[in-house]
Amino acid sequence: MLPGELCDHTCDALVCTFETFAVGSTVLAGLGGSHTVLALWLVGTWPFCMATWRMYHTGVMTLPEFNGPNEGLALLYLTQTVTACVGQAALWGAGPWHVRLPGDVQLSVRPAHVYAASGIAMALVDTLGHLYAGLSAAKAQGRTRRRAMAQLSPYMGLVACLLAWSAWSPTDVAGTQPYVLLLGFGMQFAYLMARLILAHLCDEHTRLIRAMWRVLVPLPLAVGNAAYARFVAADGQPLVDENALLWFNCVYATFMYVRFAMNVTHDITAWLGIYCFSLHRRTPGWKLEQENGTANGVNGHTDKSKRF
């Protein structure tokens, strides 16, 4: 069922973020520095984005042998069960081990780092397959590779802003407020994916990339603010309070996502004559258009209390 696909996949996009918190707290990601939880978020969202982008070009949702909704989630609950049996301190509180790399670089490694790094490695392998298939399909359909890659640019921009903000932030936003930070970015990610899926469902590709960038508007401000504090300001103080920016980004992203989700739900259900959360039927919009002979039909259902 068609709107089910949109609902299912955008819920999955949100789950990528919410699961990051559950796994991050399980593997004690905060102990190894603030970047570990960002890596965990990337492990969830990156393959998801690539799989959605591939579906956009090939028209087929392809889940490879090792995929997120089956094997990835299985790995998560196995991790959590084993942690519960063995003990969190024994398993994830070990270390840090000091590793000396060539070039006199010292690393202090914790188990969470190893966990996140192996996830990144798996995501990389997954990405190569998706990238190859997506680019081949785009070429076969007469789209340029440049345009196909440009559809990935909002996600790349999102990740770049996330990494830059958390690296330059004077107050270490990823360490002090990981939940608020990633909730905002997770909503932005879900918005991007919902746009991509809707464009695929409706075969409407004009102004897609512009619409996707619109949800990232607060991020340049935040990154610029952090960069100013880091590189320009003598006292290391940012222009705008980082906490306020963090909450602004979170609220803005949530507002954009919820508004978009409600509009899309209204449009699709009215057009197909269904409801989102019940099995009842109403007169579909396409039928009303046929009957009235107008471009805009007249709303057939009289039950105003039931919008979705």
Added chain:
Amino acid sequence: MPRTRAAAAAATAAAVPKGDSKANGHANGHTQQAIRYRTIGHRGRAALLRYKYSAVDRSIIAPYLQPLWTRVVDLIPAWVAPNCVTTSGLALVVLSSALAYLHSPHLDAPLPTWVLLAHAALVFTYQTLDAVDGKQVRKAFWPTHASFLSALTHPRCRALLVPALISLAQQARRTGSSGPLGASRFHLYDPNRSRRLLCSQCPNPALTRSFSACVARGAV
């Protein structure tokens, strides 16, 4: 609210005369509004009607979990919308991250064992619900999204078959007909007769209603 497509179409045709562009004087006082599509254009709406979902799943562990998913979808009633299944899965994961926030706001505090086990259970349930919602589509939107064999096991199908057999048996006994085939001639010529008969015989109002809906739709 009209329950069936046919009834809804009939109601609309009665309320809105053809070519009436104003169409705001509704019989029961409701002001009718034109549908405003904010996110999907003309071309997109036309494409929506043609769209067909296709997926390839080469997952390793999915075949081992299939028996569980098949059992779980039997537990979910057929009147539950598939999107409700998906959204409740999301709610479970949100609950999981809320637990994480309460016990470890900076992701560095050790969690109690029950929270770890709850995380695992919630993710597992989410995975199950996520896999089951596709099966629920086939179950809830029977028979348009289901195969013939799975349609036979559907509760709505059983709800139709059982009273139909009862009414056939009643007819055969009353008329002294030679068999159920002879009795079913009445149903072919007069669908209202079978409905009336069913309404008088069937003790379950839900079954009667679903059967009447089918008659109205022209399915029986």
